[in-house]
């Protein structure tokens with residue numbers, strides 16, 4: 001049986017798409033093997049968000065050819081699209097699939113190597129294995145971005161807004177529930193832009209979320225990332241009602257209103273903080289996570305101090321800090337890269353330090369409370385079970401492995417480095433979602 005191996009760089013949208021490509025290979029008769037093993041085909045879903053992501057993408061291609069020098073290497077994703085845009089070859093790639101076409105990677109492979117199609121067809125097909133063991137599934141609902149942040153290449157690699165038809169999304173959600181997934185993580189490049197204007201077939205984003213929450217077997221809906229302008233009063237209502245978990249990942253990128261303007265991001269420091277304050281005031285127990293960029297060309301010490309200030313006041317549970325690097329063809333490319341790497345490193349460390357402080361303070365707010373946890377499995381080091389609360393706190397506790405994928409209630413007893421230690425509780429006041437379902441609209 002021909003073997004195929006897959007790897008993903010970058011965001012949750014890419015991860016979801018790799019899973020879909022993988023399924024198409026499985027259905028065609030390929031055996032999926034780990035990327036570190038020898039395979040006949042390697043599929044790399046690349047990322048171009050930073051120059052380091054691009055270098056990692058290139059390194060991964062080299063790794064594939066080292067694993068099996070005669071394998072066919074298929075490259076897709078944002079870094080692949082950037083190369084296609086520039087008409088540049090990608091060293092080591094046998095097939096380059098344009099980003100919007102990536103779910104047809106198998107067709108591209110067969111077109112380039114027809115003998116491969118014959119070989120696969122000649123092999124007896126095993127039924128694709130049922131996905132087991134995971135509790136959370138990523139579900140992509142939207143693609144493309146129109147914000148045009150001045151540093152970002154995504155509007156060039158994923159042009160145009162595309163919403164998946166709601167019927168497709170709901171069918172896939174039911175299939176995932178049947179496979180045993182309990183939590184859906186909704187992803188999209190600009191998820192709040194989901195709607196009828198870009199092909200949803202009717203519903204807007206909030207209505208789609210309500211419909212997904214009614215899918216039998218799904219316990220939780222989480223949104224992987226949403227722009228602050230797209231956190232609507234209706235979305236806040238959905239969180240308050242318990243249909244969406246009380247956790248939002250809201251990219252900040254910079255705490256300086258001037259830098260945000262230079263980035264072409266449509267909000268100010270004050271807008272962002274006002275939204276965080278509102279979420280904390282209206283939703284208990286709310287958690288907020290974010291991405292923050294350091295070293296944008298117009299970020300001086302005063303502007304960076306604004307980022308530190310917002311990071312403190314937004315009280316993030318987690319923040320992903322990344323460094324600016326000029327992306328070819330973007331407006332920010334013309335400003336060069338004046339902030340030295342050493343200074344970017346100092347700023348990253350400073351934000352990471354604030355992040356550790358706010359995360360620990362945030363976790364401690366919930367000590368003594370009983371929260372709903374979906375059990376992910378055992379931690380390897382301590383033999384404890386681990387899982388996430390609705391508001392994204394990592395929790396570890398003793399219990400039977402048979403509880404995997406089950407909903408349990410855990411009293412949060414002790415803050416450890418990065419997670420909370422707790423105990424399963426069968427009684428006591430709990431953070432129940434207020435109402436499980438809103439009336440059908």
Ligand code: SF4
Nearest residue numbers: 145147148149152154
């Ligand atoms: S919102 Fe900005 S950073 Fe995010 S994908 Fe769109 S253009 Fe890129």
